[in-house]
Amino acid sequence: MQLLRAILTPLVAAGVLAAAAPLALAQNRGDDTLVEMHQAFRKGDRKKLEQLLPAARGHVLEPWAAYWELKLRLAEASPQEIQAFLQRYAGTYQEDRLRNDWLLLLGQRRDWAQFAEQHAQYRMSDDREVRCYALLIDHLRGTAPAALPDDVRSTWYALRDADDGCTHAAGELYSAKKLSALDIWRKARLGADANRPRVVRSAVEIVSPESLPQVKDVLDAPSKYLHARATARGKVRQELVVLALVKLAGSDPDGAAYQLDNKWGVHLSPEERNWTWGVIGKAAAQKLSADAAGYFANVTKDSDLNDDLLGWKVRAALRASQWKTVGKAIDAMSPEARQDSTWVYWKARALLSGRVTDAERAEARQLLEGIAGTRGFYEQLALEELGQRVTVPPAPAPLTAEEKAAARANPGLNRALYAILLGLRGEGVREWNYTTNLHQSGGMGDRELLAAADFACQREVWDRCINTSERTKSVVESSQRFPTPFRQTVVERASGIGLDPAYVYGLIRQESRFIMDARSHVGASGLMQVMPATARWTAKKIGLPNFTPDQLGDRDTNITIGTAYLKLALDDFAGSMPLAAAAYNAGPGRPRNWRNGPVLEAAIWAENVPFAETRDYVKKVLANTTNYAALLTGQPQSLKSRLGTIGPRDAAAPEVNKDLP
Numbered sequence: 001m002q003l004l005r006a007i008l009t010p011l012v013a014a015g016v017l018a019a020a021a022p023l024a025l026a027q028n029r030g031d032d033t034l035v036e037m038h039q040a041f042r043k044g045d046r047k048k049l050e051q052l053l054p055a056a057r058g059h060v061l062e063p064w065a066a067y068w069e070l071k072l073r074l075a076e077a078s079p080q081e082i083q084a085f086l087q088r089y090a091g092t093y094q095e096d097r098l099r100n101d102w103l104l105l106l107g108q109r110r111d112w113a114q115f116a117e118q119h120a121q122y123r124m125s126d127d128r129e130v131r132c133y134a135l136l137i138d139h140l141r142g143t144a145p146a147a148l149p150d151d152v153r154s155t156w157y158a159l160r161d162a163d164d165g166c167t168h169a170a171g172e173l174y175s176a177k178k179l180s181a182l183d184i185w186r187k188a189r190l191g192a193d194a195n196r197p198r199v200v201r202s203a204v205e206i207v208s209p210e211s212l213p214q215v216k217d218v219l220d221a222p223s224k225y226l227h228a229r230a231t232a233r234g235k236v237r238q239e240l241v242v243l244a245l246v247k248l249a250g251s252d253p254d255g256a257a258y259q260l261d262n263k264w265g266v267h268l269s270p271e272e273r274n275w276t277w278g279v280i281g282k283a284a285a286q287k288l289s290a291d292a293a294g295y296f297a298n299v300t301k302d303s304d305l306n307d308d309l310l311g312w313k314v315r316a317a318l319r320a321s322q323w324k325t326v327g328k329a330i331d332a333m334s335p336e337a338r339q340d341s342t343w344v345y346w347k348a349r350a351l352l353s354g355r356v357t358d359a360e361r362a363e364a365r366q367l368l369e370g371i372a373g374t375r376g377f378y379e380q381l382a383l384e385e386l387g388q389r390v391t392v393p394p395a396p397a398p399l400t401a402e403e404k405a406a407a408r409a410n411p412g413l414n415r416a417l418y419a420i421l422l423g424l425r426g427e428g429v430r431e432w433n434y435t436t437n438l439h440q441s442g443g444m445g446d447r448e449l450l451a452a453a454d455f456a457c458q459r460e461v462w463d464r465c466i467n468t469s470e471r472t473k474s475v476v477e478s479s480q481r482f483p484t485p486f487r488q489t490v491v492e493r494a495s496g497i498g499l500d501p502a503y504v505y506g507l508i509r510q511e512s513r514f515i516m517d518a519r520s521h522v523g524a525s526g527l528m529q530v531m532p533a534t535a536r537w538t539a540k541k542i543g544l545p546n547f548t549p550d551q552l553g554d555r556d557t558n559i560t561i562g563t564a565y566l567k568l569a570l571d572d573f574a575g576s577m578p579l580a581a582a583a584y585n586a587g588p589g590r591p592r593n594w595r596n597g598p599v600l601e602a603a604i605w606a607e608n609v610p611f612a613e614t615r616d617y618v619k620k621v622l623a624n625t626t627n628y629a630a631l632l633t634g635q636p637q638s639l640k641s642r643l644g645t646i647g648p649r650d651a652a653a654p655e656v657n658k659d660l661p
């Protein structure tokens with residue numbers, strides 16, 4: 001209640017709430033109304049929203065209440081009613097959110113005149129489908145820049161699911177001969193590789209609608225299709241074969257390789273063969289197959305592959321110690337991909353492998369210096385390659401009273417925190433991000449971001465504290481980026497069972513961002529995101545009597561169970577922090593399999609983790625750990641010393657916690 005009152009007071013002062021509005025109303029009946037409206041919105045209950053809206057007038061979250069009510073009936077609302085909403089809540093996230101929704105509706109209706117009028121006032125500009133509609137209008141008006149086909153293609157490719165905006169724009173540009181048949185077929189290939197049949201069908205409908213009946217056969221039974229006599233002719237036949245090979249590779253890369261090598265390769269163009277070998281190589285690499293590098297070796301022109309396939313070519317080459325291939329594949333990536341710290345680091349390492357010339361050494365050093373720092377996994381590794389350790393960066397000048405006051409008076413930040421503390425976390429996070437992002441004129445500078453982060457820290461909304469502070473460019477405030485809530489509990493519990501407290505903090509930061517009531521889609525809960533079954537097993541293992549999973553909501557119990565499980569995982573993997581982190585995220589069975597194969601430096605092993613979520617998780621937990629260790633000890637730290645090497649389990653070593661769930 002005190003936190004909500006602390007948020008309401010500056011809102012009244014700023015004029016966001018009427019000064020005469022009783023605070024008690026906003027905190028009691030009004031809050032209940034908002035929560036009830038949110039539930040009705042999620043259920044699609046339009047009638048209930050209409051009934052409750054009058055009671056939400058004057059509440060700090062009134063813009064959300066009005067948005068929910070109008071959003072559910074937007075298709076039937078009049079332009080005048082929509083404009084009235086946009087004017088009433090001008091400047092808010094909800095205004096821009098509704099305009100985004102309306103733009104999508106106008107695009108679907110092909111109402112280009114009204115779309116163009118509304119798009120000119122659209123500040124968010126982060127919806128890819130809306131962007132495609134806007135690019136299409138430029139094309140229809142004849143005002144499109146030369147880069148428009150590239151913009152449509154890249155935006156369309158970035159969307160994993162089928163949409164109307166980019167698909168329609170791609171179709172129009174294809175009809176105008178500004179996109180090629182290959183551009184469209186490549187989108188179909190991406191859909192097949194991602195197991196998105198609607199994406200495949202929507203692309204094929206543009207370039208070869210008469211082939212749609214065969215597409216079903218291709219996607220449902222690719223092996224059967226490849227063994228049968230393909231009925232299509234020419235380019236269409238070839239592309240349908242490619243789609244079948246791509247689909248087959250997902251489950252059976254060796255089978256797809258056999259089909260390509262022994263039957264279909266001679267019927268495909270060089271580009272089609274290269275792409276297909278790339279997909280087969282990727283599928284094999286994701287299975288950690290020793291054949292992956294060999295499949296990629298069949299690609300005769302790396303520029304025929306996209307960044308995703310080239311990334312997997314690099315990973316397979318790293319496992320096979322093929323450093324020249326690593327460098328060449330990175331060189332073939334797009335300029336944007338080559339700037340990613342992952343590929344900058346591995347390009348530098350490739351340059352430093354084998355017999356190194358002075359020019360290569362100088363280029364590698366320049367690459368490493370360009371990314372070296374404390375921000376992330378590869379930034380820290382680059383720092384160590386340059387002979388330095390991770391230390392706590394100098395703190396920026398303290399925030400002034402005026403800077404803090406400006407953040408506390410910001411209506412968007414206040415509404416966001418109010419929503420989060422009321423339990424409407426999703427809405428609050430979106431409004432907070434909108435308010436702090438660079439969508440408005442000038443955006444927030446580093447000092448404003450630090451002040452906003454401080455506002456969240458003081459309210460113990462740690463995820464917004466961390467994420468906001470992470471966006472500063474010229475300064476680093478480590479106390480915001482790496483907070484240590486519940487420090488006594490975490491340090492005492494971790495130290496008491498032989499765990500590095502920095503490792504525990506690094507994991508909690510990645511798991512929950514210190515959100516006490518965090519709950520994942522699979523049922524993990526609390527600070528350390530423990531699954532109920534895992535918690536029961538761990539409680540039994542450590543002799544915790546009378547444990548029930550509902551106790552995971554208790555902070556101390558969650559830390560006790562989470563740290564105990566982490567220690568058991570660490571023991572099971574002989575003290576390997578990367579393997580234990582992978583086990584914590586993906587279960588122990590997978591990393592037990594992933595460690596088989598050659599002995600690798602752990603950075604190469606981590607980069608080859610097949611699951612994108614776990615790959616990202618391991619790297620972030622270890623980078624977090626190194627930063628927390630520097631913060632907690634005040635001493636320079638090494639990420640490399642925490643990584644070590646990873647290979648098959650020593651058969652002579654005793655098995656520990658082999659029943660780890």
